[in-house]
Amino acid sequence: MKTLKKLLLAAAAVAFFGASEAWAQQVDGKAIFEANCKACHSITEDVVGPALKDVDKRRDQKWINSFVKNSQKMVQAGDKDAVALFEKFNKVPMPSFESALKDADIEAVVAYIKTESEAPAKAEVVAPPTTPADPKTGTGNEVKSGFNFKSLPAHIFIGIVIAVFLLALVVIVLIMTFVSALPVLGSFYNRPENQNLAMAKVVGLLRGETKSIVGEHKDILIEDHSYDGIHEFDNDLPPWWKYSFYATIIFGIAYLLHYHVFYTGKLQDAEYQVEMEQAALLSANEVSDPNAKTDFKVLTEASAIESGKTIYAQNCAACHGKAGEGTVGPNLTDEFWLHGGDVNDIFHTIKFGVTSKGMVAWDKKLNKDQILEVSSYILSLQGSKPANGKAPQGEKYEPKK
Template sequence: MLTLLSIRRALLPVALLAPALAAVAQDAAAPAADAAAAAAAPAADTGAQMFMFWFLLATLALVLLVFGLLFVLLVIKMKPQLRALYELPTVHDTWSGKVLGLLVGDAALITGKDKDELMGHDYDGITEFDNDLPPWWKYGFYFTIVFAIGYMVFYHVTYTGDLQLAEYETEMQQAALLVSADDDDPNKLTTYTALTAGPDLEAGKALFITNCAACHGTEGEGKVGPNLTDDYWLHGGDVNHVYKTIKFGVTSKGMVAWKGKLSGKQILQVASYIESLHGTNPPNAKEPQGEKEAPSGPPLAAK
């Protein structure tokens, strides 16, 4: 009996503290729930706005379609009255009359009319008539003049619009935002310095002979792949350009990416060894390929 009473007395503080602990836990979880709700709110608002935009656009298109059909039906129904109005002398030759003529089947406003007046030029049975250019052609020509003036002012006078080079640079900057900026970003060049320690170059040589000699030769003279000992490079001769080429490969030319087969240290060792081959002039060297680059001097020691 005493033991049971002691247990009850011991559990009484815990029972009294339980509601307080639950309240504290609820208060601690509230900020996380609020943050999740706040993050979901913009997404929900964006979805609702997009739905409303497409709904209004579809409604506008439907209204325009209905009005267009009603207009066509009205013209068909009133075609005899419109033709009688068009044939009036005071209406027929006016610009508004020509617009009216389009509704009743006379396309003179667009195609023009033949004068059937000879110019007096006759050669080998070919005669020339004094007919004006079709109005549609003249209107198109006038439009090109206005467009050319506007284009010149917009791009070359006020510099409001970006030219092709500026547009290209802007698009490249936007594309770079979509690419991760970590070590697996092929657009991000590393800032390594070439390794010059003997063990690193020996390790790079061993890796080169094992993995690269089949295409570039045991001495870098070039076989299927280019010569790696001259001043000419297809993808850059700096150690960081060579590192990038080894890591990501050039799949369009048959060179595989080695980032999944060699570690970053091993790739740098191979790139450093390739740098050390510059100017060795091995026998049977392949002809130069790519762009010539000025020698960068002896490789610097890596930190």
Template sequence: MSRSRLAYSLAGAALLAARPALAQAADTGAASATDAQRTMLWFVLTTLVLVLMVFLLLVVALINWMRPQLRQLYDLPTVHDTWSGRVLGLLVGDARLVQGEVRDELLDHDYDGIHEFDNDLPPWWKYGFYATIVFAIGYVTYYHVLKTGQLQGAEYAAEMQQAALLIAATPDDPNQVTTYTALTAPAELSSGKSLFMTNCAPCHGASGEGKVGPNLTDEYWLHGGEVNHVYKTIKYGVNGKGMVAWKGKLSGKQMLQVASYVLSLQGTKPANAKPPQGEKEAPAKAVASR
């Protein structure tokens, strides 16, 4: 090998060896830059808040210092009853702009000793009422006249459709029934029986006769008696009925073993069987353990 090729090889090896360190240094530099930007942002926001507080204090101090002059200006007849004069009145302690005119003039109405005064409605209330009128006109025009926006029913339907698409896109869709076939091997059914006795017998009985849960040996089913429907019930449970979801506690194969064992109990007629519940279905093909 020539010296130039050897040098190139050594340089390439050095670059490969240094790549992780360079990548780590780049990540560290990026993190440092992000921290610096965050620190600068908080500094700017804090400075802005302090400047605004100082400005407000200066405005309050200026108004307090000029209050005698403002009062003289407010008392002028040409200023006192104008809208701008009422705004000026807020600075000198007159809240007519917010509270309205309080005349306390007694009207001729007298009901069971209850007297009525002639006072203005508070302006803030009237302005709020006018705002609701403007909003109502805009709402009716937008939703009912131009039909630009969706009403509640259409919006709900669109959101439900989007949610259904999102759920269907997931590999673990509770609305999608699997296409398994019942297991028939004795070893599989034995494993299913062991799992059933440990997890299911307290509610369904050791022989599937039904206790808190329904009878699993008759032809009646609450959520379907085909193996994939039984598998789905085991996997996702039944909300509000006491049937817990075994997803995450049992593997997919174990849940299929239990479902297959449950179907093997069809027609066994155990003692003290619970009365039928649900809809009658054609009996599943017998799965015998031998």
């Protein structure tokens, strides 16, 4: 009996410590993943690097260990899978973790990824349908803008419909009366004393006489103006052509006075500048607009810089180095910048990313205050000259005075 109890206790201890070890491995794997991999990888989505879901099924552990430790060594050796990944993801080299991670660390990360891959997908939250507002109470969770005839009281709505109907009826009657009177008006304006009146031309045009627009054809040949059987007649230009020409002259004079003499109108360049300023003002309140202008100031408080340092270590160090010396990403401690060295430029780059260069957009992971804190911390690294600093990239930034 005592022997049986000892065996049961031993089995329980083995089971307990085995479970504890597995749990510790999972926790360690998650911590290592978030500290070293999260900046460039996601479990389910491609970011800078590929999605890692089911990576244990696609690659064997030995290959994963070698790739994580030094991916470029495998690319240079001609490993087909390594070269394919390098080409697919814009030839952005993966940082070397040869001196930072051991095989056990990488295996713990793979175990964590395996656990996450097998976890059931989160159910998508469907927003409840919106309830239209009650026209009587004005309540509801849907706000509508604009004028709605249906919201008018019944007697006003019926009155407007009747007024529109009567107006349309009057217009129709007037048109029919005028058309019926055209023959009488035509006989009146055909009299010799009235033929040169402007109204005579209008009435004639309404009756289908186009002489006032296209002109009158004259069968008068110009002498010595016949060539190869083609004869030139002595006809005036059509009135419509002359009227159009006169209109262009008037328009040209008005345009010259308006834009170049009195300067009452803006030229295209000035209009463009005004429209761009208006667009900037309109988009300033839209946090998701990459063109929105910001006017942040560098944070100098010790607490803000320390918070920025923590955010940097968790999210940026994998690509830019622990001291900002640059690895996959550029050196952040010199005076040269690829996308501007002002705090607003750095804020914009961090928030919206530069996908073509492998820079992740952090707007969904970091809030505005966190991005400003890490931007200010990065600027605090200027001139620190860390060891193994990457060569300068981009243009030298000159602060505005």
